[in-house]
Amino acid sequence: xxxxxxxxxxxxxxxxxxxxxxxxxxxxxxxxxxxxxxxxxxxxxxxxxxxxxxxxxxxxxxxxxxxxxxxxxxxxxxxxxxxxxxxxxxxxxxxxxxxxxxxxxxxxxxxxxxxxxxxxxxxxxxxxxxxxxxxxxxxxxxxxxxxxxxxxxxxxxxxx
Amino acid sequence: xxxxxxxxxxxxxxxxxxxxxxxxxxxxxxxxxxxxxxxxxxxxxxxxxxxxxxxxxxxxxxxxxxxxxxxxxxxxxxxxxxxxxxxxxxxxxxxxxxxxxxxxxxxxxxxxxxxxxxxxxxxxxxxxxxxxxxxxxxxxxxxxxxxxxxxxxxxxxxxx
Numbered sequence: 001x002x003x004x005x006x007x008x009x010x011x012x013x014x015x016x017x018x019x020x021x022x023x024x025x026x027x028x029x030x031x032x033x034x035x036x037x038x039x040x041x042x043x044x045x046x047x048x049x050x051x052x053x054x055x056x057x058x059x060x061x062x063x064x065x066x067x068x069x070x071x072x073x074x075x076x077x078x079x080x081x082x083x084x085x086x087x088x089x090x091x092x093x094x095x096x097x098x099x100x101x102x103x104x105x106x107x108x109x110x111x112x113x114x115x116x117x118x119x120x121x122x123x124x125x126x127x128x129x130x131x132x133x134x135x136x137x138x139x140x141x142x143x144x145x146x147x148x149x150x151x152x153x154x155x156x157x158x159x160x
Numbered sequence: 161x162x163x164x165x166x167x168x169x170x171x172x173x174x175x176x177x178x179x180x181x182x183x184x185x186x187x188x189x190x191x192x193x194x195x196x197x198x199x200x201x202x203x204x205x206x207x208x209x210x211x212x213x214x215x216x217x218x219x220x221x222x223x224x225x226x227x228x229x230x231x232x233x234x235x236x237x238x239x240x241x242x243x244x245x246x247x248x249x250x251x252x253x254x255x256x257x258x259x260x261x262x263x264x265x266x267x268x269x270x271x272x273x274x275x276x277x278x279x280x281x282x283x284x285x286x287x288x289x290x291x292x293x294x295x296x297x298x299x300x301x302x303x304x305x306x307x308x309x310x311x312x313x314x315x316x317x318x319x320x
Binding site for chain 2: 002003004005008009011012013014015016017018019020021022023024026043066113114117118120121122123124125127128130132133134135136137138139140141142143144145146147148
């Protein structure tokens with residue numbers, strides 16, 4: 001017996017789907033234009049910037065950015081070609097590889113962050129009341145409890 | 161002067177980004193497995209099913225599904241090859257083309273809808289309280305006011 005959506009559920013769902021479809025393009029176009037970064041590349045650099053010594057195992061970076069290793073490996077290669085990241089063998093485990101943010105990568109992130117944060121505010125946060133920001137956070141936590149039960153995703157935005 | 165995110169904003173934003181990244185894969189894998197449809201194909205069929213005479217101009221279908229015409233045209237061709245949609249010249253405007261849901265397309269949608277609705281409940285709606293569903297709808301409306309000011313997006317889920 002299918003539990004069809006009632007009017008309120010349908011409205012909420014349609015709006016969420018629209019946001020999920022439209023938001024990535026908005027984030028991506030600002031970052032591409034101003035910093036020649038995809039949103040995924042930005043997130044990967046930001047996650048590295050928050051890690052101790054700006055360095056993470058590739059597997060941990062993949063988990064934190066929700067990327068498969070092949071996809072992550074491809075992106076890290078592109079970032080390496082631009083001198084923003086380097087791959088170094090993990091001293092603690094010879095079979096593992098670390099990705100490390102270079103000084104150039106850090107500098108690009110520092111340059112890119114204000115414009116990205118501005119876009120995040122314009123596209124989402126400044127459109128919400130403080131109460132709605134809290135609600136969004138709670139709703140996000142509830143949904144991620146199902147989508148990402150291990151909580152593998154981590155901070156993806158440099159604080160300042 | 162950059163207005164950096166405070167703790168509450170950062171938490172809400174990180175969770176939203178994670179949902180935006182993880183949700184499409186969850187929707188897509190259920191639909192591909194059970195009905196051999198991408199989420200976008202499902203939405204296109206659902207939008208047509210809600211239109212008068214199950215028929216829409218390609219331009220209106222593109223607006224309702226947030227797709228460029230080239231992308232939409234590609235998808236409609238695939239659906240046409242499977243006999244789920246047909247293209248017919250618009251009687252009112254000879255330069256325009258309508259996309260029309262076929263009986264087979266309707267039948268596939270009717271078959272696919274319960275599993276998709278179940279997935280929508282499992283992945284999102286059943287994890288929220290009724291108050292959170294209302295909050296999500298309000299938050300979605302606020303964000304779409306910025307992302308989609310013309311309100312081009314329409315219903316994308318058959319009611320029953």
